[in-house]
Amino acid sequence: NSKEKGRDRFSYFNPKLQQVIEQKADLTQKLRDAIENKEMVIHYQPQILYENNQHKIVSVEALVRWKDKEKGLLFPKKFISLADETNLIVPLGKLVFEKVLIQLKQWKEDSIKKDWKVSINISYKQFQEKFFYDFLKSQIEKYEIEPNKIKLELTENLLIKNTQETLDKIKELNDLGINLSIDDFGTGYSSLAYLKQLSINELKIDKSFIKELSNSLNDSIIVETILSIGNKFNLNVIAQGVETQEQYEKLISMGCKHFQGFLFKEPVSADLL
Ligand code: C2E
Ligand code: MG
Ligand code: MG
Secondary structure, X not given: OHHHHHHHHHOOOOHHHHHHHHHHHHHHHHHHHHHHOOOEEEEEEXXXXXXXXXXXXXXXXXXXXXXXXXXXXXXXXXXXXXXXHOOOHHHHHHHHHHHHHHHHHHHOOOOOHHHOEEEEEOOHHHHHOOOHHHHHHHHHHHOOOOHHHEEEEEEHHHHHOOOHHHHHHHHHHHHHOOEEEEEEEOOOOOOOHHHHHOOOOEEEEOHHHHHOOOOOHHHHHHHHHHHHHHHHOOXXXXXXXXXXXXXXXXXXXXXXXXXXOOOOOOOEEHHHO
């Protein structure tokens, strides 16, 4: 039986495989059209600073959603890896960036939101793109945004492939005044080397370390260690995926000051912030 299945899988005329390939091609085409027609919406999730016994929003993370006519709102899990695989992440990333800058420009008129920074997720392929830097720079000028209002969230895996070329690009962005944040910190191929080579502004503790924080000694040790690295390198450390009061209080007792998670607010469209 399993032999048969094995043979099946490698057959050129496997109708199931054929179907999977066709579905993927179909989704890719739909994604391409959606990007072209700008059918993406950005949701924003507050990032909170707790200081002097009070907390306030200091920034928001931009998270893309695909608003499909038939399927409704699709989350990144459904399309980001496909976008990465097909290079559609490049035009998608540009669309996200432009939408965020338009938002930032509107917030300039708001007495509270004018101080918010916006964090944008960037994947490896976007960084590899030749005109990435030029695009960011021209958009920032076009919408008259202060570069320090922008944070780029990079992953360790992006940084680990740090050819001199990547490092130079990151330095150029840094020199413009853009902030750099390391997303999902502690889950990638961690290398602390880039902390001395680059001017990173922020570490985001991955939510997997927060989830069991109340019961897991190991997670506590990891979180304390990341907070201590942040402290010594003078970086902000954000705890991601904070869902319960218990987690929040434990994090505060550990000296954590920056938080993001459903306990405070889920990602929402800009008008619901
Ligand atoms: P991420 O950058 O790690 O973003 C955090 C994810 O955790 C978001 O999922 C957010 O909705 C979710 N989250 C926030 N608070 C909580 C919480 O308290 N508990 C739990 N369980 N989850 C929480 P989302 O929006 O589905 O995004 C998933 C991933 O897709 C992001 O992970 C990011 O890697 C990627 N992504 C999203 N937008 C973009 C984009 O514009 N460009 C690129 N390249 N990637 C993006
Ligand atoms: Mg992120
Ligand atoms: Mg994450």
